Amino acid sequence: MRVNVRQREGVTILDLKGKITIGLGDVALRDAIHQALDAGATKILVNLQDVSTIDSSGVGELVSAYTTVTNRGGKLKLLNLPPKVADILQITQLITVFDVFDDEDEALRSF
Amino acid sequence: MPAETLPFHLTIGSRFENIELVQAVLSDALSAYDMDDESRHWVDLAVREAVANAIKHGNRLEPEKRVEIDLELTGTELVVRVRDQGEGFDPETLNDPLAPENRLRPNGRGIFYMQKFMDEIDYDFQPGRGTEVTLRKRLGKD
Numbered sequence: 605m606r607v608n609v610r611q612r613e614g615v616t617i618l619d620l621k622g623k624i625t626i627g628l629g630d631v632a633l634r635d636a637i638h639q640a641l642d643a644g645a646t647k648i649l650v651n652l653q654d655v656s657t658i659d660s661s662g663v664g665e666l667v668s669a670y671t672t673v674t675n676r677g678g679k680l681k682l683l684n685l686p687p688k689v690a691d692i693l694q695i696t697q698l699i700t701v702f703d704v705f706d707d708e709d710e711a712l713r714s715f
Numbered sequence: 716m717p718a719e720t721l722p723f724h725l726t727i728g729s730r731f732e733n734i735e736l737v738q739a740v741l742s743d744a745l746s747a748y749d750m751d752d753e754s755r756h757w758v759d760l761a762v763r764e765a766v767a768n769a770i771k772h773g774n775r776l777e778p779e780k781r782v783e784i785d786l787e788l789t790g791t792e793l794v795v796r797v798r799d800q801g802e803g804f805d806p807e808t809l810n811d812p813l814a815p816e817n818r819l820r821p822n823g824r825g826i827f828y829m830q831k832f833m834d835e836i837d838y839d840f841q842p843g844r845g846t847e848v849t850l851r852k853r854l855g856k857d
Contacts, residue, residue: 668821
């Protein structure tokens with residue numbers, strides 16, 4: 605999985621591309637979140653538009669990212685969930701845990 | 716739809732990157748079947764979870780320990796068996812990932828997803844003799 609990091613209006617946006625799966629993508633996500641936090645980010649938007657597959661480890665890493673950021677007083681939100689990613693979060697009743705947006709500008713205004 | 720396809724057998728070392736090899740073989744095996752993309756995606760994911768569990772929880776990431784995967788396709792059913800060389804695993808000890816106290820735990824969802832995406836899952840659990848999980852999916856329907 606590839607992670608591109610950009611800043612807009614004080615929000616750190618992580619554009620993820622590829623598979624968030626055990627051993628590779630989940631580790632890349634964890635590293636990206638920790639690097640953002642170490643750089644002082646408190647508002648993080650994870651853009652999942654180009655994620656093709658997420659497994660239980662990837663879901664677990666998203667949950668860990670959410671709790672880690674929240675416990676540090678920050679906010680983590682999700683953008684552009686592909687249908688299969690939305691389905692897998694829905695099945696485990698996690699979709700309501702996250703703030704989810706389909707429009708980047710709207711997501712940025714929500715922070 | 717083919718009436719029957721020869722079975723596939725794979726033996727892999729306990730490395731996560733080998734999951735992609737299993738996925739490639741599964742994809743090739745299923746290519747002869749008229750399965751829609753969405754169904755295929757969920758079958759791929761269930762098998763991915765089973766192999767990941769065997770590598771991580773069964774063989775505890777010891778690369779010299781093997782995971783055996785058998786794929787069998789009949790005209791009506793896909794059967795995948797995944798065996799590890801671990802200490803054995805009792806599925807009865809699993810926590811419910813939907814329970815409020817478990818909702819935000821980082822792990823414990825893999826078997827739940829497998830159950831959701833396949834028609835049937837069976838465990839053969841023998842303490843000290845590893846675990847074999849059998850996944851079944853009827854073909855030609857959701």
